[in-house]
Amino acid sequence: MSREIITVEEMRAIDAGSAAAGVPTRTLMENAGRAVADAIVARFKPRPTAVLCGPGNNGGDGWVAARYLLERGWPVWVETLVPRDTLKGDAKDAAAAFTGETYALSRDNPRAELVVDALFGAGLSRPLEGEAARAANAFWKRADRVVAIDVPSGIDGDTGMALNEISFGAALTVTFVSKKPAHVLMPGRALCGEIVVADIGAPEDVVAAQKVSLFENDPSLWSLPWPEPDAHKNERGHVIVASGGRARTGAARLSARAALRGGAGLVTVLSPPDALDENAAQLTAIMVREARDEAAYAQAARIARALVIGPAFGTSDDHYKLLLAAIGAEPRAPLVLDADALTLLSPITHGFTSRDVLTPHVGEFRRAFPGIWSSSSNRIDATRAAAAYARCVVLLKGPDTVIAAPDGRAIVNTTGSPFLATAGSGDVLAGLIAALISQGMESFEAAAVAVWLHGKAGERLGPGLIAEDVTEILPAILNDLAPMDLKAALNG
Ligand SMILES: NC(=O)C1=CN([C@@H]2O[C@H](COP(=O)(O)OP(=O)(O)OC[C@H]3O[C@@H](n4cnc5c(N)ncnc54)[C@H](OP(=O)(O)O)[C@@H]3O)[C@@H](O)[C@H]2O)[C@@H](O)CC1
Ligand SMILES: Nc1ncnc2c1ncn2[C@@H]1O[C@H](COP(=O)(O)OP(=O)(O)O)[C@@H](O)[C@H]1O
Ligand SMILES: [K+]
Known part of the structure; x- marks a missing residue:
């Protein structure tokens, strides 16, 4: 079709x-x-x-x-x-x-x-x-x-x-x-x-x-980055997720775990000193790195293959400076900016690149792009205009999530279920996008894949879904998408 x-x-x-x-x-x-x-x-x-x-x-x-x-x-x-x-x-x-x-x-x-x-x-x-x-x-x-x-x-x-x-x-x-x-x-x-x-x-x-440059999201539009038989974890990409301070760390861990499930080879939670023990106590395969100052955030932006900033990050002036340090690093990894990062930057005046992804829900979008929201006739036009203006990928979340690239391409997602409207669900999505970028996908496609997988998880889990479940059901959904030759190799 x-x-x-x-x-x-x-x-x-x-x-x-x-x-x-x-x-x-x-x-x-x-x-x-x-x-x-x-x-x-x-x-x-x-x-x-x-x-x-x-x-x-x-x-x-x-x-x-x-x-x-x-x-x-x-x-x-x-x-x-x-x-x-x-x-x-x-x-x-x-x-x-x-x-x-x-x-x-x-x-x-x-x-x-x-x-x-x-x-x-x-x-x-x-x-x-x-x-x-x-x-x-x-x-x-x-x-x-x-x-x-x-x-x-x-x-x-x-x-x-x-x-x-x-x-x-x-x-x-x-x-x-x-x-x-x-x-x-x-x-x-x-x-x-x-x-x-x-x-x-x-x-x-x-x-x-x-x-036509507008599509309904579907696996026929993209292909996942499956690892080669001799893959090394470093080639599967390093995702870094910035954590909030003490007692504000769960969102970053949700993102980080989604990044690991999504296939990133290495995942690190970048933690303020006061939250280091709290993060370390709850992480195993995911690494923790202490970040004290702006230099540490700039360094993270340089060494990561994708950097997530936003989930429960914090909205103080100091957080703003840390965020700007990451954005200003050169060269730097693609950024996935969500939640508090969007609040800190709103209204958006920064120019990004087509490798960066902003993931607002409607409330965040309206604050980030007030003029664009009020002058657009539908979510597709609004998201496209925002992507062109900010010169990056913009993903407007909701039951009808729209993903737009600065070159005008847009995808509307139709997988999902209202049970995804739950605390932490967006944090999982941000980590998943970063995972796919870190494995070499173009950011626009990575965002589309992540939203599709996230929606499928919502459909499969249904009532009772909590954000943690979305991450844990990813292996089953990814297995269904795996190409036949990979499945054959796995089954001996
Ligand atoms: N074109 C083709 O070859 C093909 C088209 N196809 C089919 O055609 C459909 C589009 O056809 P369409 O353009 O004639 O429009 P349609 O929706 O039938 O209505 C227009 C009429 O309604 C009127 N009107 C409007 N609102 C009104 C209201 N609230 N209350 C009262 N009146 C109202 C309007 O009046 P006007 O605005 O001009 O005053 C006008 O008279 C398309 O959806 C598909 O089904 C397929 O067959 C494939 C080939
Ligand atoms: N009614 C719905 N149907 C399908 N998906 C939804 C619905 N409501 C929200 N979602 C999805 O759930 C996620 C919620 O993200 P977000 O609003 O950032 O929540 P949180 O801040 O709790 O992480 C988004 O991916 C969004 O597309
Ligand atoms: K009709």
Whole structure:
């Protein structure tokens, strides 16, 4: 399956480009409507089905789907938002080809057990109102009976948000060519239910001409740095994690352990003198190094292959100086800056490099990049703008984590579970990113891999998850990803 995510504007360009390349939009609509009917027939037994059709081409897809369901003997009818004789273009033709029952959309129609929402798709231009809003509210709690065409009506395809909080929710959404931002960003992703991406015959070169640089996170986008048979721990990279002071050390140890599980050959916790005993007492495979002053932080930045600063680090003026010493070291390792490091630097005025990674959650992002947050229409645009501005990789955490590189590439992650919203979960992520960078991955890819693994851990662990578990389940997830030849070698 294509992992590209296209904007509504890019989808329109693909429609136009297809027509220019000899695939008429009416053919695309026919393929789209048939794909919807196919997806329904594959999942549901025949049952009374209402297809709610809107005034544009989304409605047109609905008329086509209704026709195919009728041909397959389904008890199906259309409920149209606007009189059939006011339809235009492809939608008019599609409606004319439907021979079944048709009603005006209202609450008085026959009772349906399945509803196909073909009211609005990419052309939604204002909030739902009138009968469309009534229908959305009526089916709001019955998403299990709704199949949405392209996107649940009311949801903006580029943002995943309902324009006035009113929208449909669906058990199945069938979209075309590629996912749109609304299929991966919350709340849209959750309102879509299962998502099917149907090929509707848009020529490959027309799609490729869009030069898409936005992807849904997936192992097909990257490859993990597996150790060679003769690997030495020094080649697998040295991660250093800066610890907070006395009684503020757990976060750094969580990060450090994730770095070790993530494959770093060596991991060191850099500890202020007052926390040295506390750290040493709780670490075994991970080393501890005392750091008294700015020179020690600069030195750590020089010798590490990746340096994590932030988890419970501290936010005093002295901490600010230590952080600046690490940032200013030359040459220095890539930095993974999280939590307190972001607080110390906010609003961000520093220029970083494409090897550095900032990992804010929304609250941290707003403080770090206030102007960018308020002027961006969605999380993808915001993260891309922040990465371009700070000239480094920016990873905006949440249920729909976005990772952006300064060159414009962006990835939206869709693995995960709400049980990851727990203390220390972000610290684990920071350590994992550093582990992958230390093994030679490009920072943008390392961040994407780490978020994917972190999300998979969340899915596998589910209820009861604590941050420590995320680290401990990594071997099982990594084993599943290991290439066959490595598995064969391991099994003798
Ligand atoms: N193009 C193609 O070849 C292909 C397209 N495909 C399909 O087409 C869909 C996009 O079609 P579309 O552009 O016609 O937009 P669509 O979502 O049907 O609605 C536009 C109409 O709704 C109106 N309107 C908007 N908001 C409203 C509101 N709140 N309340 C009331 N009215 C509202 C709006 O009015 P206007 O803003 O112009 O005043 C306009 O009349 C896409 O999602 C996919 O399903 C596939 O078949 C593949 C080939
Ligand atoms: N509802 C959710 N669904 C999936 N992942 C989530 C959700 N909420 C938070 N996460 C993930 O959990 C982690 C929390 O990180 P963070 O906010 O820094 O927490 P902490 O400061 O406790 O470490 C992030 O990786 C984030 O993407
Ligand atoms: K729809």
